[in-house]
Amino acid sequence: MWKYVARRALASIPVLLLASVLIFLLVREFGADPARQRCQASRDPQCLTRVRAELGLDRSLPVQYLDEMKNFVTGQWGESQRSDRDVSELIGDAMRETVPLAFWAVVVSLGAAVLVGVTSARHPGSVRDHTFTVLAFAGIAMPTFWLGLLVIQLFTYELQQLLGLSQPIFYSIPNPIGSGWVDSARELALPVFVLSVQLIAGWSRYQRAALSDELHGDHIRTARAKGLSERRVVWKHGMRSSSTSLVTVVAIDAGALIGGVVVTERVFSRPGMGTLLLAALRDGDTNVLIPWMLIAGIGVILANLAADVAYAALDPRVRLTSGNPT
Amino acid sequence: MTTPGEPGGAVRRSGVGELPLTGTASLFDSGVRTGQDLARDPGGAPPPARFWRRYARKPLAVIGAVILLVLVTAAVFAPVIAPEDPTPQLTAEILADARQGPSWEHPIGTDKLGRDQLSRVLYGLRVSLAVGVGVAVLSVIAGVAIGAWAGWRGGWVDGLLMRFTDLFLVIPALVVLLVVANNPDPSFFGLFDLPPATEVPGMIVLLAALGWMPMARIVRGEFLSLRERDYVEAARAAGASSRRIVFTHLLPNTVGPIVVFATLAVGIAILNESVLSFLGAGVQYPAVSLGQMIADAEDTVGTDLAYLIVYPGLVLFVLVLAFNLVGDGLRDAIDPHSRD
Numbered sequence: 171m172w173k174y175v176a177r178r179a180l181a182s183i184p185v186l187l188l189a190s191v192l193i194f195l196l197v198r199e200f201g202a203d204p205a206r207q208r209c210q211a212s213r214d215p216q217c218l219t220r221v222r223a224e225l226g227l228d229r230s231l232p233v234q235y236l237d238e239m240k241n242f243v244t245g246q247w248g249e250s251q252r253s254d255r256d257v258s259e260l261i262g263d264a265m266r267e268t269v270p271l272a273f274w275a276v277v278v279s280l281g282a283a284v285l286v287g288v289t290s291a292r293h294p295g296s297v298r299d300h301t302f303t304v305l306a307f308a309g310i311a312m313p314t315f316w317l318g319l320l321v322i323q324l325f326t327y328e329l330q331q332l333l334g335l336s337q338p339i340f341y342s343i344p345n346p347i348g349s350g351w352v353d354s355a356r357e358l359a360l361p362v363f364v365l366s367v368q369l370i371a372g373w374s375r376y377q378r379a380a381l382s383d384e385l386h387g388d389h390i391r392t393a394r395a396k397g398l399s400e401r402r403v404v405w406k407h408g409m410r411s412s413s414t415s416l417v418t419v420v421a422i423d424a425g426a427l428i429g430g431v432v433v434t435e436r437v438f439s440r441p442g443m444g445t446l447l448l449a450a451l452r453d454g455d456t457n458v459l460i461p462w463m464l465i466a467g468i469g470v471i472l473a474n475l476a477a478d479v480a481y482a483a484l485d486p487r488v489r490l491t492s493g494n495p496t
Numbered sequence: 497m498t499t500p501g502e503p504g505g506a507v508r509r510s511g512v513g514e515l516p517l518t519g520t521a522s523l524f525d526s527g528v529r530t531g532q533d534l535a536r537d538p539g540g541a542p543p544p545a546r547f548w549r550r551y552a553r554k555p556l557a558v559i560g561a562v563i564l565l566v567l568v569t570a571a572v573f574a575p576v577i578a579p580e581d582p583t584p585q586l587t588a589e590i591l592a593d594a595r596q597g598p599s600w601e602h603p604i605g606t607d608k609l610g611r612d613q614l615s616r617v618l619y620g621l622r623v624s625l626a627v628g629v630g631v632a633v634l635s636v637i638a639g640v641a642i643g644a645w646a647g648w649r650g651g652w653v654d655g656l657l658m659r660f661t662d663l664f665l666v667i668p669a670l671v672v673l674l675v676v677a678n679n680p681d682p683s684f685f686g687l688f689d690l691p692p693a694t695e696v697p698g699m700i701v702l703l704a705a706l707g708w709m710p711m712a713r714i715v716r717g718e719f720l721s722l723r724e725r726d727y728v729e730a731a732r733a734a735g736a737s738s739r740r741i742v743f744t745h746l747l748p749n750t751v752g753p754i755v756v757f758a759t760l761a762v763g764i765a766i767l768n769e770s771v772l773s774f775l776g777a778g779v780q781y782p783a784v785s786l787g788q789m790i791a792d793a794e795d796t797v798g799t800d801l802a803y804l805i806v807y808p809g810l811v812l813f814v815l816v817l818a819f820n821l822v823g824d825g826l827r828d829a830i831d832p833h834s835r836d
Contacts, residue, residue, distance in 0.1 A: 189663060319802075405585070
């Protein structure tokens with residue numbers, strides 16, 4: 171098992187390197203020119219040349235790439251070109267906002283998706299199954315930012331009007347023990363819900379498809395014939411093999427999760443990584459942009475690596491065949 | 497075929513055939529079986545009558561088709577239906593109409609500049625449809641070209657092209673879209689200019705550049721399995737050229753998955769465009785976009801004027817929903833085994 175993990179980890183290094191080249195090219199070559207963004211308000215005709223030299227943009231792309239990489243790896247991320255704060259500090263602060271949001275969204279989505287998927291797969295064609303199907307279609311078609319705004323409208327205005335409260339309903343929820351947990355839960359509940367809707371909708375369909383496929387398998391018939399309880403048959407024998415395909419889908423959606431975080435933070439005005447990205451884009455702050463993008467890329471690759479490992483743990487065949495069946 | 501450990505490797509190892517990766521395109525697959533089933537029955541689309549009978553059996557698919565028909569008609573005839581110019585000169589007369597509630601004159605009210613909301617929603621719908629369909633067409637062309645090449649040639653060509661595809665799948669799409677869409681005058685390494693994403697053609701190119709990967713993987717998977725068939729072997733033995741085999745024997749048998757992908761890709765593209773516009777990086781004035789309308793009205797949230805965000809979003813939601821329902825219906829009609 172550990173040999174397998176090590177092999178996978180080693181093999182993701184070239185992917186990481188290529189991705190870093192691609193990310194660098196996208197930001198530098200296809201993104202907006204930071205020098206031009208800075209000089210928008212300037213009357214100095216030398217502004218462009220001066221800022222280019224200042225930012226090192228007048229060097230050739232390979233040289234810039236190697237320089238950026240060296241700085242990233244050695245942790246010298248420099249200062250934000252707008253606020254003069256250390257980029258590592260900015261990103262660290264933003265992460266403390268974003269990680270709980272993303273973490274709870276994934277946990278909530280996984281839990282809900284598995285429950286919904288299993289219920290649907292166990293009772294195909296039932297009213298519950300049909301309801302979940304319709305809800306999944308709705309969830310997937312729902313623009314996250316619109317849902318966020320509607321939820322905010324509901325909780326800051328409509329409910330308050332309806333119930334005749336003097337302040338938005340969220341502040342009316344009592345916090346009798348005065349615990350920080352209640353505060354942060356109150357703060358996170360809506361963003362997590364909004365971020366989770368699309369994930370739950372997609373993942374639950376996968377869980378349903380994978381499990382209902384599994385439930386037709388011979389090993390399930392055997393398990394039933396042995397007289398195991400239905401609960402045990404489904405959750406132990408069915409889930410083990412059907413969870414492999416869910417794990418894969420979850421990892422694939424890591425990129426989509428990052429996009430969702432950006433939108434959710436923007437809608438709820440949370441000062442996390444998404445807000446940081448949007449500000450860096452607006453200001454042409456490449457010192458923030460490039461580390462941000464590299465961290466996101468590393469995150470996606472690590473998620474895929476984790477999925478590979480989880481996959482191998484759930485399905486021993488993967489390790490033995492060294493994952494190269496085709 | 498895959499380098500161990502590369503992202504997405506797990507999908508291929510699972511023996512699920514080729515799951516389309518990322519986004520909505522994959523969400524309605526019956527996951528585990530679709531790829532194989534479509535490959536097992538390479539008949540492409542069944543005879544039309546049987547096909548429509550199968551399609552009509554699913555109420556959701558029929559509802560989706562009807563909604564889509566209505567929305568497309570509304571978009572096509574928007575210049576006729578729309579009561580007013582969506583982007584009028586902002587005269588004092590127009591501005592005086594700002595923030596009117598629904599009335600006979602303005603069925604869903606006016607925005608903060610006094611522009612008729614219904615007209616703007618109709619024109620926004622046009623942009624959404626144009627972007628969605630344009631992106632689907634371009635991604636299908638690019639994805640089929642790359643996937644067919646990889647699947648037909650196999651070997652190192654396949655390896656190289658699929659590594660390239662995987663690379664695009666690793667980078668977080670929305671973030672990259674934001675970075676690139678933010679550039680007012682994009683060029684391809686200074687060699688030639690690219691259309692800016694602030695206009696519809698540029699937005700289409702940009703979204704397609706990051707949307708072709710699932711199509712390439714689907715087509716490659718189909719080709720890998722189809723090219724081993726006896727009838728392909730027979731064609732080869734009869735002396736048919738590669739070009740002939742690919743275009744007359746393999747591609748027609750891949751039409752089913754291509755159509756399904758294209759339908760779902762429209763929905764994804766529409767959502768992506770609206771997000772970019774909402775974040776201020778999408779198509780700009782004078783083009784009207786639903787995402788941009790919602791961003792414009794964001795400051796009404798928390799007041800009684802919030803209906804300004806409701807209608808553009810509702811149209812967006814229903815449009816994407818309709819495409820997804822149709823795509824799902826097509827999948828089942830083309831391949832009856834794909835669902836229980």
